[in-house]
Amino acid sequence: MDAQLELIREQQKEVWNKFSPGWKKWDDFTMDFLQPMGDEIIRALNLEATDHVLDIAGGTGEPGLSIATIVKKGKVVITDLAEGMLAVARDKALKRGLNNVETRVCDVSELPFDDNSFDAISCRMGFMFFPDMQLAAKEMTRVLKPGGRLSAAVWGTPEKNFWVAAIMGTIQKQLSIPAPPPGSPGMFRCGQPGLLAGIFREAGLKNVTEKESDGKMHCGNAENYWTFMNEVAAPVVSALSKADDTMKEKIRREVFALVEKHCPDKKANLDYGALIVSGTK
Template sequence: MTDETNMDQIEFWNGDHGTSWARYADIVDIMFDEITQAVLDAAAISTGDRVLDLGCGSGGTTLAIADKVTPIGSVTAIDVSSPMLERAQHRADAAGIVNATFVLGDASVYPFAEHSFDAMVSRLGAMFFDDPEYTFRRMVPALDSGGRLALGVWRGPSENLWAMGPVAAAKEFLEMPPRPGPEEPGPFSFADPDRVRSILGAAGLTDIDLAPLDFQVPLGRTLEEALNFAMEMGPLSAPLSTVTGDNRQKAIAAITEVLKANQAEDGIVRLAGACWIITARAP
């Protein structure tokens, strides 16, 4: 590890992208509710548990955990993103939640106390480390002996049309940045089961299992919400922020067409999402 480790991601999640995720926190929670439920079930979160929420973002999973572990359990939630953590704290305060603690920090280097958690969970927050093997090796001792790990992560891009459908339609009008390699930090870096087993196995975890979760991701309650999401938060947000004129109009029209084609009678736009729900145990 060097002083530069995770710096690109820290900058990214504290910039415009993190601000958008914070602003759309309620919609994000609707979109990824199935993952939340699957992760909490997989980790068997229940009353009294001490839980670490890794890469908690705007706190959607943290609040759900706080509710499940109350009255004597607690949840510690860590993230590098100031705007998202601010939103998380605000949401917890508004809900009167007192058993959630938010920590601004890099999970790869944060000094967690040994044996301080019964479970460690993450919804879509485990794929962004420069050196995931190092990170998990450092975090595992924070779990009590036999403690549970449950992570929701994306499978490959071709199975995740909620992200890649609009990209396929609009990319001819945009300058897309190069996609991260399969082992570089990014949403799809835990797609390969062999890689996941190798990372978690090297960290000393046992009983490693990957179960598929397939669902239709609601990209927003209306076409407008779905379009806002696609333009501000997904892989199109960066290229759309720089394109102007005719190409911008054409890109937006192409995205709108894909979203409309996937809008159901209830007005909700849904596209396929494909995850792994990863489980493991501390030795």
């Protein structure tokens, strides 16, 4: 990995560790929101009770912990760049009495595992942030056993994800934030249909499939949405740190108006759209 990609990785590690307390606070809400994508990954992996599974970018533990309840005679290794996130995962595993779970701080581009080590690999909402997605896919393929399955979820295009667009679109409009360079890590980097599937095929995977997963983030009201995004979404916090109090309040009011226009019942059920991409070694 070149120096620029290593810098991105270290910056990401710092950010995820910094925001791990917010993710712990909102864990029940976030895991409920993301569960449908985890369920789709699990279905695609077609797991056996004895499987050894690698969950990459597992954060606070899902879908790895759910997988651990299926592979009762096997094992799940949950990896992430951020030790703070994995500490939450370990605590949850302990509370659930799961003794077939291990956590490991590591970089997806340099996985510390032997070739052909795992029966299946899951990765929920990680690929779009990897500095080098092709290298990540090749590393996953390397540690996957022949015949093993890899399944990953990524966010779709911005127009299918109002839960992000409502706040980030408003911030970008009001603060005139320049767009990131094309292809740089970000929420919607893998949103174009076929992009991640192509990366999987180039890494040597076969029988690659792509499936859409759409639903709602159930926030309850605009205030909860605003608070959540300001406590777990690093791009939101970073952008708003550049605004003074008057501008922050202007942005907040505009976001509330957008959410309430989109959801007249004022319950802030906000659209999301994801892609589930799977393949076999």
